[in-house]
Every structure is written in C-alpha cells, then in structure tokens.
Amino acid sequence: MDVMSAKPPTSLDVAREAGVSQATVSYVLNNREGMRISDETRARVREAADRLGYVPHAGARTLRTGHSGLVLVPLVDIPYGVLAVGIMEELDRELSRLGYTMIQYGARRLKGVAAARAWAELRPVAVIAPAERLTRQAVDVLHSAGIKAVVGLGVVGWSSEIVSTVTMDHEAIGVTAAEHLAARGCSTLTAIVPVEDGLREMGLRRASGVQRVAAAHGVPYTRVDLAFSEAAAAAMLDVWRDANSAGSADSVDGADSVDGADTAGRAPAKRGVFAYNDDYAMLLMAVLADNGFSVPGDVAVVGCDDLPLAKLLRPRLTTVRFDVATAPAVLAQALDEVVKGGEIGRHRLTLWTHALVERDST
Amino acid sequence: MDVMSAKPPTSLDVAREAGVSQATVSYVLNNREGMRISDETRARVREAADRLGYVPHAGARTLRTGHSGLVLVPLVDIPYGVLAVGIMEELDRELSRLGYTMIQYGARRLKGVAAARAWAELRPVAVIAPAERLTRQAVDVLHSAGIKAVVGLGVVGWSSEIVSTVTMDHEAIGVTAAEHLAARGCSTLTAIVPVEDGLREMGLRRASGVQRVAAAHGVPYTRVDLAFSEAAAAAMLDVWRDANSAGSADSVDGADSVDGADTAGRAPAKRGVFAYNDDYAMLLMAVLADNGFSVPGDVAVVGCDDLPLAKLLRPRLTTVRFDVATAPAVLAQALDEVVKGGEIGRHRLTLWTHALVERDST
DNA sequence: ATCAACTGCTTATACGTATAAGCAGGCCGT
DNA sequence: ACGGCCTGCTTATACGTATAAGCAGTTGAT
Numbered sequence: 199m200d201v202m203s204a205k206p207p208t209s210l211d212v213a214r215e216a217g218v219s220q221a222t223v224s225y226v227l228n229n230r231e232g233m234r235i236s237d238e239t240r241a242r243v244r245e246a247a248d249r250l251g252y253v254p255h256a257g258a259r260t261l262r263t264g265h266s267g268l269v270l271v272p273l274v275d276i277p278y279g280v281l282a283v284g285i286m287e288e289l290d291r292e293l294s295r296l297g298y299t300m301i302q303y304g305a306r307r308l309k310g311v312a313a314a315r316a317w318a319e320l321r322p323v324a325v326i327a328p329a330e331r332l333t334r335q336a337v338d339v340l341h342s343a344g345i346k347a348v349v350g351l352g353v354v355g356w357s358s359e360i361v362s363t364v365t366m367d368h369e370a371i372g373v374t375a376a377e378h379l380a381a382r383g384c385s386t387l388t389a390i391v392p393v394e395d396g397l398r399e400m401g402l403r404r405a406s407g408v409q410r411v412a413a414a415h416g417v418p419y420t421r422v423d424l425a426f427s428e429a430a431a432a433a434m435l436d437v438w439r440d441a442n443s444a445g446s447a448d449s450v451d452g453a454d455s456v457d458g459a460d461t462a463g464r465a466p467a468k469r470g471v472f473a474y475n476d477d478y479a480m481l482l483m484a485v486l487a488d489n490g491f492s493v494p495g496d497v498a499v500v501g502c503d504d505l506p507l508a509k510l511l512r513p514r515l516t517t518v519r520f521d522v523a524t525a526p527a528v529l530a531q532a533l534d535e536v537v538k539g540g541e542i543g544r545h546r547l548t549l550w551t552h553a554l555v556e557r558d559s560t
Numbered sequence: 561m562d563v564m565s566a567k568p569p570t571s572l573d574v575a576r577e578a579g580v581s582q583a584t585v586s587y588v589l590n591n592r593e594g595m596r597i598s599d600e601t602r603a604r605v606r607e608a609a610d611r612l613g614y615v616p617h618a619g620a621r622t623l624r625t626g627h628s629g630l631v632l633v634p635l636v637d638i639p640y641g642v643l644a645v646g647i648m649e650e651l652d653r654e655l656s657r658l659g660y661t662m663i664q665y666g667a668r669r670l671k672g673v674a675a676a677r678a679w680a681e682l683r684p685v686a687v688i689a690p691a692e693r694l695t696r697q698a699v700d701v702l703h704s705a706g707i708k709a710v711v712g713l714g715v716v717g718w719s720s721e722i723v724s725t726v727t728m729d730h731e732a733i734g735v736t737a738a739e740h741l742a743a744r745g746c747s748t749l750t751a752i753v754p755v756e757d758g759l760r761e762m763g764l765r766r767a768s769g770v771q772r773v774a775a776a777h778g779v780p781y782t783r784v785d786l787a788f789s790e791a792a793a794a795a796m797l798d799v800w801r802d803a804n805s806a807g808s809a810d811s812v813d814g815a816d817s818v819d820g821a822d823t824a825g826r827a828p829a830k831r832g833v834f835a836y837n838d839d840y841a842m843l844l845m846a847v848l849a850d851n852g853f854s855v856p857g858d859v860a861v862v863g864c865d866d867l868p869l870a871k872l873l874r875p876r877l878t879t880v881r882f883d884v885a886t887a888p889a890v891l892a893q894a895l896d897e898v899v900k901g902g903e904i905g906r907h908r909l910t911l912w913t914h915a916l917v918e919r920d921s922t
Numbered sequence: 923a924t925c926a927a928c929t930g931c932t933t934a935t936a937c938g939t940a941t942a943a944g945c946a947g948g949c950c951g952t
Numbered sequence: 953a954c955g956g957c958c959t960g961c962t963t964a965t966a967c968g969t970a971t972a973a974g975c976a977g978t979t980g981a982t
Contacts, residue, residue, distance in 0.1 A: 206706040208938055219962050224940055234960050251704045256681040257628065258938035260619035261967045290666035302664035304652030319618040342613045344568040426868065477868065484872040506839065507869060510846040570968055581932050586970055596930050620968035623937045
C-alpha cells in the first residue's frame with residue numbers, strides 16, 4: 199500500500215500473506231466454481247489481497263489464457279461528433295456488461311497491414327474497424343494472431359466475405375429526407391456530398407437514396423460535391439442562379455420571385471436540398487441567407503444527426519435523427535456471438551434506424 | 561499466413577523457421593545493439609518472421625520487461641468536441657514518437673479506486689486523467705502497481721502534491737475575452753457558466769477572469785449559470801430587460817434604442833457577454849435574435865474554441881482560439897521526463913496559449 | 923606456440939498467471 | 953480392516969518474451 203514500493207505485489211505475495219498457495223489465490227480471486235475452498239480461507243485470501251493492494255497483471259493473464267478480453271476500436275479518421283462519442287460510450291458499457299474491455303486505439307498514423315500488426319500485438323479478442331481499412335491482408339494478420347472476431351463498420355452495399363460487417367443504411371436516410379422534401383412540394387432535389395475522405399462514401403450512399411426518390415417522383419436531381427467552406431457553397435449558389443435564369447425566363451437578376459402567392463402559371467421553383475448532415479446544413483443556410491435566398495421559401499433544407507445546433511438555427515433545421523439507443527447493444531451482442539461461436543465472416547447486421555425530425559427549414 | 565491457423569506463431573516458431581535460436585530472433589527483431597549478429601542471419605530471421613506473419617505478444621513482453629509502454633488516457637465525461645479529439649490525436653502522435661502507445665479507456669462507469677484498479681491491470685507506464693478523479697487512494701493504487709507517471713489534467717488553481725499536473729489557464733481566457741469586450745465599449749460584462757458537470761469548473765474559472773477585468777475597468781459584472789436550452793437563455797434575457805428598464809429610464813418596451821448615432825447624453829448600454837464557448841454563444845445569439853436584441857449593437861458576444869460554426873453564425877462570432885499545436889508535444893515531453901526520471905508529483909505545467917479571433921459579433 | 927580478445931551465436935532463466943493433476947486426511951460402507 | 957469417495961487444499965507446469973551468461977571457432981598479438 200505504501201507509495202513506490204519497489205515492485206507491485208503478485209498473487210504469490212498474496213499467497214504468502216494469507217498462508218496459502220498461489221493457486222488458491224487464483225482460484226479465490228477469480229471465483230472459480232467447482233473448486234473446494236472453505237469460506238474461511240476465501241476470506242483470508244481476499245483480505246490479504248486488499249491489504250497488499252494487489253492488482254492482477256493483465257499481461258500475465260493474457261499470456262496464460264491466450265486471450266485478453268480486449269475489444270479494440272481504432273479511432274478512425276472521421277470527424278468525431280457528439281453522436282459518435284455517444285455511440286462509443288454506449289458500446290463500451292454493453293461490452294463491459296459482457297465481460298469485455300473496450301479500448302480505443304489511435305490508428306491514424308498506421309495504415310493497412312502495419313496497423314493490423316499493431317492491433318494484433320495486444321491480442322485482443324475482437325477488433326472493430328472501419329470496413330475500408332480491413333483489407334484482405336490486414337484481416338489475415340489479425341486472424342493469424344488469434345483474433346476471433348473482426349467486425350467491419352461500413353455502409354450498406356459494402357460487403358465482405360472475410361469479416362462480419364455492421365452497416366448503416368445511408369441510402370435509406372437519403373430516401374427519408376428526400377421523400378419529405380418531395381412531400382413539401384420541392385420541384386428539384388439536390389444531394390450534397392462532402393469531399394472529406396471519411397465522409398464521402400457515406401455521402402454518396404445518401405445521395406443515391408435522394409436520387410431514387412427524385413426518379414420515382416419524376417423530379418430533376420442533382421448531386422453537388424462540396425467542400426466545407428463558404429466559398430464552395432457560394433459557388434454552388436451561383437450555379438443555381440444561372441440554372442434558374444436559363445431554365446425559366448421568369449425573372450433575371452435581383453429579386454428572384456415574390457413569395458406572396460403563386461398565382462402565375464408556373465409556381466416558383468422550390469429546391470429541396472439534403473445537406474448530408476447538420477454541419478453542412480448550417481453552412482448552406484448561412485450562405486443562402488447571405489445571398490438572399492429564403493428558407494424554406496426558395497430552398498428547403500434537411501440535415502442529418504439532429505445536433506444541438508439544429509434547434510438553434512433560424513429557421514430551425516429539419517433533420518434526420520439516428521436511433522442510437524439500441525444499436526450498440528445489438529452490435530455488442532453480435533460480437534459476442536462471433537467470439538463464442540468462432541464463425542468468421544458470417545454476420546451481416548444493419549443498424550441504426552432513423553426518423554425525420556420536422557422543424558422549420560422545410 | 562493461412563487464415564485461422566490454430567495458434568499464432570511465436571518467436572520460437574520464427575527461430576525454427578530461420579534455423580536459429582529464439583534468443584537470436586529476439587535480438588534481431590528488436591534491433592538490439594551491442595549484439596553481434598551477421599547481416600545474413602538478420603535477413604534470414606526477418607524473412608522468416610514475415611513469412612509466418614509473426615506478431616509479438618504484447619502481454620508476454622510486458623511480463624518480461626515489467627512495463628508496457630502504454631499510456632492510458634481515460635475517456636472523460638466532458639462533452640467531447642472537435643477540439644478535444646484533435647488534441648487526443650496530436651498527443652497520440654507525440655507519444656508514439658517517444659515510443660509509447662496511447663490508449664483510450666472508457667472509464668465512465670467505474671469510479672475512484674475501482675477505476676484505478678482497472679487501469680492498473682494493464683500496467684501502463686503512465687496514466688493521464690482528469691485531476692478530480694485522482695484521489696489519494698486512487699493514486700496509491702496506481703503507484704503501487706508500478707505506474708511511473710500519473711498526470712492530472714486540471715485547471716489553474718487546482719494543485720496536488722501527489723501527481724504531476726497539467727493545467728489550462730481558464731482565467732486568462734476570461735481575461736482575454738473580457739478585455740476585448742471592454743475595448744469595444746461594453747458598459748456591462750457578463751460571464752456565462754454552464755451547469756453541466758464537466759464544464760462547470762472551467763466555466764467558473766473563466767468567469768473569474770471576466771470579473772477581474774470588470775473590476776479593473778470599474779464596470780458592473782454578472783455571472784449567469786446557464787443550462788444549454790433556449791428556455792434558460794430566454795429567462796436570462798427577461799432578467800436583463802427588467803434590469804434595463806429599472807436601471808436607466810431611457811426607453812421601455814418596444815424599440816430599445818435607435819442605432820444611428822449615440823447623440824443623447826447617455827450612450828445606449830452595450831452589454832458584453834463571454835458565452836463560455838462557441839456552442840453557448842450560438843445558443844445565446846439565437847435567443848437574442850428571437851427577442852429583438854441586436855448583435856453587436858445591444859449585446860456583444862464572445863465565444864471560445866473557434867469551432868467551424870463560429871464562422872457560419874451571423875454575425876460571425878468573435879471567439880477565443882486555443883493554440884493546440886504545441887501543447888500535446890509539451891505534455892508528451894513532460895510525461896516522458898517523469899517516466900524516465902522517476903520523480904513524482906513534481907511537475908507543474910500550464911498549457912494551451914490562446915488568442916482572440918476577432919469577427920463581427922463584438 | 924600460447925593466450926587473449928573478438929565474433930556470432932546458443933542455453934538457460936524469470937516474469938505472473940491459470941489450471942491440470944495430485945495428495946493428505948476424514949468419513950462412510952461393507 | 954480396507955478400499956473408495958469427498959473435502960480442501962498444494963505442487964508443478966506452460967504461456968511468449970527479453971536478456972544475462974556461456975561457448976565454440978577464428979583472429980591477432982607476443
């Protein structure tokens with residue numbers, strides 16, 4: 199118990215203190231059933247362990263048992279948001295309930311096989327990683343290091359024979375957003391796709407959902423690849439203006455359309471935009487306001503994530519919210535099954551149901 | 561290399577494959593200098609290791625050497641933002657440069673000594689944790705488990721004889737924000753303090769910086785404890801309005817003050833608010849706009865963090881930005897010194913310089 | 923020719939734990 | 953009285969690694 203004793207106490211130290219053998223200490227402290235040990239001895243051992251401040255050596259245990267109970271979750275290069283952090287916390291809780299220890303591991307600087315090797319050193323029982331990182335070779339390294347479950351996180355449509363996958367149905371999110379925009383009378387649907395590395399793939403999936411809805415409703419569809427900057431967003435608006443003046447010769451330059459009543463033969467074209475997420479929606483709305491567009495009059499905007507900022511935008515942002523509540527539990531459960539069952543690459547799980555949160559931007 | 565070979569290859573397997581002893585494998589793969597091993601043998605060993613897909617067993621190594629090279633960073637209960645994630649990534653990079661492996665560990669569900677025990681099992685070489693978690697007993701557990709460096713993250717003013725501390729000078733942030741507000745002619749200074757658990761303490765420190773500046777300038781100061789909700793913010797504005805009509809009998813109700821020229825004897829009272837961070841600033845600005853206050857005309861607002869959203873608010877948000885660039889490197893360096901030096905509880909480090917980013921909200 | 927020093931390895935051991943196997947003593951049935 | 957079974961332990965071992973110590977063969981100095 200004294201600070202800076204030379205060496206941490208071992209189970210053997212505890213054994214000596216309690217006057218029993220080291221094996222007995224192990225049996226007692228691990229509550230191993232089937233072993234016949236008197237209650238009195240059990241108490242003596244526990245008391246000795248407490249007195250010495252004994253903490254088991256995870257490395258030694260791993261060496262002996264062959265597995266660590268660790269679940270490795272590499273920190274990925276997606277911009278972490280409130281949402282992702284919440285999911286991680288919930289997943290941590292669920293995994294610990296099942297007896298695992300979740301660990302997050304900075305993985306940005308290592309790639310491919312090198313990263314896999316680094317992960318494998320800890321002999322985790324499972325690795326959860328972004329699907330695109332799990333190349334054939336990387337997975338081979340993990341498996342040959344004895345890691346039971348390798349779970350890839352990806353988007354629906356990504357598939358792998360080599361690992362279990364947990365996917366998120368991004369296309370369905372696009373559909374939900376777009377259906378809502380169509381119901382609000384938008385005569386044009388636009389999907390914004392971020393250019394950032396970690397986000398782009400999801401953006402494309404969401405966009406294709408929007409496209410499907412546009413096709414079903416016979417409404418023109420455009421996809422815009424957008425960097426997260428006001429300049430890029432403004433450039434997009436310039437294109438829109440050009441398209442407007444070219445398409446319908448209603449009004450050119452200056453005030454676009456009086457918003458009083460749509461009495462004229464052609465209703466004013468209302469654009470519907472699914473902005474990929476709430477951050478992009480905020481960017482878009484700021485630039486729209488700067489350029490005299492009215493929301494939702496000229497342009498209806500739907501975000502995604504239902505971040506706190508969604509409620510604070512004016513108009514308040516309509517957005518798609520994930521149901522985070524149950525997903526981590528399902529994932530943890532599936533992972534446990536893979537570990538226990540020993541099957542590989544069988545599971546296909548789609549998580550995260552979602553719902554539209556209707557506010558004032560549409 | 562084949563998937564699901566029964567057992568992961570060990571250094572002994574590599575040794576057999578290369579026709580040398582296990583010791584030689586260890587010497588070669590760890591690049592141990594001082595050992596005389598021919599280049600030809602070295603090559604043979606490395607090739608064999610590659611062929612077998614050998615990955616060292618971190619647990620065994622830890623057991624043998626007595627230390628793991630792991631630096632444990634418990635995930636704390638503060639709301640994680642872009643900033644915190646950025647810092648973690650940078651810290652990870654710096655630590656790995658020094659030969660450590662940073663690991664983030666979900667710690668929310670365990671408290672005090674129990675948490676310390678869980679950390680200690682991994683025999684990390686260092687633990688970085690929020691200062692308030694590091695009770696005397698918890699630190700004892702960590703030290704007696706052989707952990708060299710225990711570093712507490714806290715605010716300036718928090719102090720400990722038992723661990724090294726890295727603090728952030730929140731008061732100085734408040735001073736910077738308030739000085740700017742004063743220079744902009746604010747006749748009242750208000751500091752907002754969040755009520756959330758992890759944030760409150762920092763908020764109080766920042767507020768006391770604002771208070772100091774207010775005192776120095778002979779300007780009234782108020783502190784407002786605010787929950788992150790529109791209702792709470794609106795309630796605060798109600799109080800302000802009452803104070804206005806009571807204090808100066810200039811104008812009651814309706815249009816507060818024409819903003820053309822301040823020709824009258826009394827200039828219109830301009831409030832300066834340091835909103836704790838950008839999120840709170842956004843909340844405040846939304847509610848201010850809803851209630852007919854003009855920013856920066858009636859109220860000047862300063863945020864903190866320089867989040868992407870700061871640029872997207874209208875008016876664009878003046879904010880305090882941390883200089884994140886060098887801090888993690890300094891912290892990593894200090895940690896390394898503590899580990900190497902073996903001193904305990906000596907270091908006192910204050911990090912994170914900051915600067916005002918002037919925009920349109922003041 | 924002899925001994926020392928160097929090269930390029932090998933052999934042996936310890937780290938802390940979990941667990942299979944064994945063993946002393948008491949009790950019971952016949 | 954003697955084997956068999958139960959209780960409550962102990963003894964012995966293996967996990968994979970790093971490293972101290974040792975050792976055969978060669979080179980170089982005297």
